[in-house]
Amino acid sequence: MASALLPLAPGVHYFPAAVNSVLIEDGRGGALVIDTGLDESHARKLLRAMTDAGLQPTGILNTHSHADHHGGNSFVLKRYPELKIFAPPLEDAVITHPILEPITLFGARPPADLQNKFLLAPPSPARLAPEPGLTRIGGADVELLEVAGHASMMYAVRVGDVLYAADALFGAEALHKHPLTFCADSGLQKEAAARLGELEGVRVVLPGHGDPTPDLAGLVAANLAAYARTTDAVLHAVQAGAATTDELLARVCAALNITMTNPSAVVLNRAVVAAHLTELQELGKVEMSVQDNRLLYRTTE
Incomplete structure (x- = not known):
């Protein structure tokens, strides 16, 4: 049975999975979808959960270009071809041309073993998201926070007292499972986590991988300790x-x-x-x- 949307705040929900998706309502029966998951299976369950909640997608924001965060884009677009996809600088190019991810990791045209859904998502036409700050995407009002490090560029998203940290912060289980937490720039990764820890008025934080928690300071400390260990x-x-x-x-x-x-x-x-x-x-x-x-x-x- 597919998971249902879970509330984070009025008008703010998340779809729990190996990679979380976040939904920000526009107040008119629509919602901005933030990250569409690894593949068609995730996207199909996500859309079913949205339908059950009486919501339709009004746009997609990919926080960064790793395949597990935009692999569901193409399936969502099959159902809603008019949707616009937004992503941070550099990340929009990889989402549009996903072969860039395994090429970057391997250093050349990747062999078949590296052309899998974990490294090579289906292409989808991404455009440049607004610059960090308060903005409106897909009819939803959000605040974009620059948190580069895990990826070359990445946005966390804040709505009121809710923070979606994307992959700037990981839940405890993910940190334990993956001691070598992925990063493109480890120095920036640490700086981004520390900046999030300085935010005031955050009631609940949701990592890209893990459960929501009210303990932003504790989550930041655990991530910084893990990065330092590496x-x-x-x-x-x-x-x-x-x-x-x-x-x-x-x-x-x-x-x-x-x-x-x-x-x-x-x-x-x-x-x-x-x-x-x-x-x-x-x-x-x-x-x-x-x-x-x-x-x-x-x-x-």
């Missing part, structure tokens, strides 16, 4: 001796008890290690060099 693990891996990114990935996975079993996990986790290596370089703790035709990282101490 940075420490990468630094300790480099301290064990000069190595390539792939060699460091293996060391980090061993330290964090991670077992990778498919190519998608490898390229995703490799990107996380690379992001933290860049941060450590900028902090002056790690340096990069070329030796014997290998790109190596070593500590500066």
Whole structure:
């Protein structure tokens, strides 16, 4: 049986799933859909739940371009072809041309093993969302907050005392399941989480992956601690001796008890290690060099 929409505040609902979708009513029987999930199955259940609640979609806002947040777009558009899709800068290009995600992760045209729904969503015609701040999308009034780091660009969404953090914050279960929390820029990821923790008047926060909670400060602290653990693990891996990114990935996975079993996990986790290596370089703790035709990282101490 499909899940029903659950309330966050009057006129603000969420559809609970592996990736949460958020619905902001326009006051006329319509609602802005924020993130459409991984695939057609999620989108089909989401639309059914909206119909049961007497709502129709008036627009789509994708908080960022990872496939699990916009993979349902194409199915929603089949039912409602007139809908407009909005996304932050850079992210709109990937949603329109999803092959850019696996190309970026792999560094070239990806092999078939990396062309799956977790890395390659169906294309959908996204346009540039308004700049951060108070705005109206699909008839719904929202506040967009820039929280780049997990992705090259990403928006969190606030409506009154409700905050949808997207993937700037993760629930406890997600942090435990994925110790190497994905990021494009680990430094910005930490800054974004810390900024959200400074918000006042937030009654409930919903992460992109996880349950709603009234404890914004606690959620931020848990995420910052997890991000710091990854940075420490990468630094300790480099301290064990000069190595390539792939060699460091293996060391980090061993330290964090991670077992990778498919190519998608490898390229995703490799990107996380690379992001933290860049941060450590900028902090002056790690340096990069070329030796014997290998790109190596070593500590500066």
